Amino acid sequence: xxxxxxxxxxLAGRAPLVLDxxxxxxxxxxxxxxxxxxxxxxxxxGFLVAVMFLGVLLVSIAxxxxxxxGIWGINNPVGWGxxxxxxxxxxxxxxxxxxxxxxxxxFRQKWRTSINRFSExxxxxxxxxxxxxxxxxxxxxxxxxxxFPVPNQMGTWPNFMSPLLWDVFAVSTxxxxxxxxxxxxxxxDFATMRDRALTKGRRLAYAIFALGWRGSMRHWLNYEKAxxxxxAIATPLVLSVHSVVSFDFAVATLPGWHxxxxxxxxxxxxxxxxxxxxxxxxxxxxxIFKLEHIIHEKHxxxxxxxxxxxxxxxxxxxxxxxxxxxxSGNPYExxxxxxxxxxxxxxxxxxxxxxxxxxxxFFWFKKLRRNVTVLFILSIFVNIGMWFERFVxxxxxxxxxxxxxxxxxxxxxxxxxxxxxxxxLFFTLFFLFVRWVPMIAMAEIKAxxxxxxxxxxxxxxxxxxxxxxxxxxx
Amino acid sequence: xxxxxxxxxxxEFDTPKDIYHACEAIRxxxxxxxxxxxxxPVHGLEGAMxxxxxxxxxxxxxxxxxxxxxxxxxxWWSMAVEYPGIIAGKPFFSWPAFVPVxxxxxxxxxxxxxxxxxxxxxxxxxxxxxxxxSERFKxxxxxxxxxxxxxRDPLFDKKKTKKMLKQLGATHIEVVAEEA
Numbered sequence: 001x002x003x004x005x006x007x008x009x010x011l012a013g014r015a016p017l018v019l020d021x022x023x024x025x026x027x028x029x030x031x032x033x034x035x036x037x038x039x040x041x042x043x044x045x046g047f048l049v050a051v052m053f054l055g056v057l058l059v060s061i062a063x064x065x066x067x068x069x070g071i072w073g074i075n076n077p078v079g080w081g082x083x084x085x086x087x088x089x090x091x092x093x094x095x096x097x098x099x100x101x102x103x104x105x106x107f108r109q110k111w112r113t114s115i116n117r118f119s120e121x122x123x124x125x126x127x128x129x130x131x132x133x134x135x136x137x138x139x140x141x142x143x144x145x146x147x148f149p150v151p152n153q154m155g156t157w158p159n160f161m162s163p164l165l166w167d168v169f170a171v172s173t174x175x176x177x178x179x180x181x182x183x184x185x186x187x188x189d190f191a192t193m194r195d196r197a198l199t200k201g202r203r204l205a206y207a208i209f210a211l212g213w214r215g216s217m218r219h220w221l222n223y224e225k226a227x228x229x230x231x232a233i234a235t236p237l238v239l240s241v242h243s244v245v246s247f248d249f250a251v252a253t254l255p256g257w258h259x260x261x262x263x264x265x266x267x268x269x270x271x272x273x274x275x276x277x278x279x280x281x282x283x284x285x286x287x288i289f290k291l292e293h294i295i296h297e298k299h300x301x302x303x304x305x306x307x308x309x310x311x312x313x314x315x316x317x318x319x320x321x322x323x324x325x326x327x328s329g330n331p332y333e334x335x336x337x338x339x340x341x342x343x344x345x346x347x348x349x350x351x352x353x354x355x356x357x358x359x360x361x362f363f364w365f366k367k368l369r370r371n372v373t374v375l376f377i378l379s380i381f382v383n384i385g386m387w388f389e390r391f392v393x394x395x396x397x398x399x400x401x402x403x404x405x406x407x408x409x410x411x412x413x414x415x416x417x418x419x420x421x422x423x424x425l426f427f428t429l430f431f432l433f434v435r436w437v438p439m440i441a442m443a444e445i446k447a448x449x450x451x452x453x454x455x456x457x458x459x460x461x462x463x464x465x466x467x468x469x470x471x472x473x474x
Numbered sequence: 475x476x477x478x479x480x481x482x483x484x485x486e487f488d489t490p491k492d493i494y495h496a497c498e499a500i501r502x503x504x505x506x507x508x509x510x511x512x513x514x515p516v517h518g519l520e521g522a523m524x525x526x527x528x529x530x531x532x533x534x535x536x537x538x539x540x541x542x543x544x545x546x547x548x549x550w551w552s553m554a555v556e557y558p559g560i561i562a563g564k565p566f567f568s569w570p571a572f573v574p575v576x577x578x579x580x581x582x583x584x585x586x587x588x589x590x591x592x593x594x595x596x597x598x599x600x601x602x603x604x605x606x607x608s609e610r611f612k613x614x615x616x617x618x619x620x621x622x623x624x625x626r627d628p629l630f631d632k633k634k635t636k637k638m639l640k641q642l643g644a645t646h647i648e649v650v651a652e653e654a
Contacts, residue, residue, distance in 0.1 A: 454495075
């Protein structure tokens with residue numbers, strides 16, 4: 001067999017979850033090093049660039065509030081422009097974190113411990129970016145509280161039959177639950193930072209967030225149960241959120257949108273884009289912060305496999321949309337899809353297809369899955385492709401039922417500056433995260449080290465294979 | 475700190491294996507007011523300590539039922555009673571359309587129940603604890619494993635307990651003080 005001497009093989013491989021056989025203390029030192037070093041020139045450069053783009057976002061929003069949504073390229077048929085595209089794009093990215101922390105936890109995928117903190121943080125920051133867009137797209141921002149069921153002097157209530165309102169509940173619940181999940185995971189790690197703090201201010205700050213955690217087993221018992229429950233709660237949640245986002249489109253009786261394939265197809269696309277973003281962020285971070293023995297090829301390869309699976313699902317969905325448009329015999333449906341592929345936005349459609357359908361197919365090859373540079377480049381293509389997917393879907397508005405009102409959407413300067421600015425917000429939060437919060441779940445990583453097993457080396461003399469087994473499977 | 479008295483005894487162990495077996499022995503001795511402190515949840519240690527299952531799931535369940543009930547009632551009341559309007563020709567009480575929000579609020583309150591229930595049962599936040607007086611205890615969040623036995627335990631006896639902990643393989647034992 002080929003896989004015989006392959007340490008990364010999923011079945012026969014013996015590569016441990018964490019390389020170099022570190023002790024518990026080594027893990028603490030390696031993970032906390034980025035937060036304890038006093039100066040990082042590279043960090044400052046990246047942080048300041050991100051803050052600059054954050055400034056671009058704030059200026060764009062300020063001008064939007066002052067002048068109104070007319071500063072964007074939206075026109076009469078295309079009432080939903082980049083704001084919705086960006087919203088769906090960011091929410092989609094926000095799916096990998098909870099998937100890794102919840103779904104993979106329930107499936108006992110121990111390799112998740114190396115990347116879960118990192119991707120949960122990414123999730124939270126992506127959802128923050130996402131939440132901005134519907135909020136600023138409403139036009140009359142001073143009435144934005146009408147989105148919520150708040151008793152008011154007009155005696156009105158929001159329309160609970162509208163998918164847009166379901167979205168308010170779905171995305172804000174998702175954000176709240178993800179934040180709590182992340183914070184619960186962080187409590188023991190904040191305690192570590194508190195106990196290692198050298199200055200009084202630092203100790204006080206981390207002590208507040210650690211809530212007086214003292215590693216008590218009586219606490220761990222409830223803590224672990226709570227973590228398991230949160231995973232069980234978040235699993236249907238993560239699948240429901242992008243389904244509800246897809247209802248924004250699917251519940252509208254418009255050709256190209258009104259289809260039952262949307263919820264599963266959106267969820268697959270969200271996981272696809274989320275994992276791509278995790279790769280985009282993790283590959284440089286593991287190198288800069290010297291965490292390559294904790295996030296190693298095994299983890300990256302596993303993520304590439306998820307991308308291959310979900311990318312193929314997305315490709316299947318694209319094909320199925322076309323098939324159903326033809327098979328339904330509905331001329332409006334048929335026109336919309338032919339128009340997507342060969343009409344005014346054909347360029348966007350084919351960018352989407354090449355990035356989302358062709359790119360992941362490279363991951364059939366083991367060599368490419370394990371090549372970090374290839375992974376990084378392809379992950380960026382996936383990010384681009386998934387943005388274009390939402391663009392293509394939204395832009396099918398441009399040719400509506402009345403040919404006289406057809407119009408072409410062109411983004412303005414402010415559309416572009418708001419999108420770039422949202423990346424500024426995302427990376428500002430991310431840069432702060434890597435310096436102030438342990439970016440790897442220390443307590444969880446320690447628990448999957450082979451020596452964490454209380455029966456480690458007890459049977460060493462009789463069956464030497466056992467420990468190797470334990471190393472291989474965590 | 476003016477007046478101090480003994481709160482209990484803290485014993486340090488080096489490996490999960492050592493603390494696992496130590497906990498089994500202390501459990502079998504019949505101690506009540508004691509605890510283990512570890513940098514990560516040591517697998518099976520709750521059994522070695524003889525702890526009962528967590529009650530957090532019940533709070534989560536209560537949260538879920540509460541959230542889903544509130545969500546559904548809010549939608550029924552506001553859409554069918556307080557502010558009815560004809561939307562897409564559907565009945566006022568179109569319950570299938572109420573499923574997503576009911577689900578989301580059920581999930582939201584289930585996780586509130588889980589997180590705040592867990593913190594409440596654990597009595598967290600507790601920023602002051604006698605164990606934090608021990609400089610050495612800081613290892614609990616890094617790579618050391620501890621057993622603490624409180625002096626209010628009926629079986630606690632400074633000399634005998636210390637001897638027992640020593641025999642169980644503790645690498646360091648100290649008496650922890652608290653403000654009287």
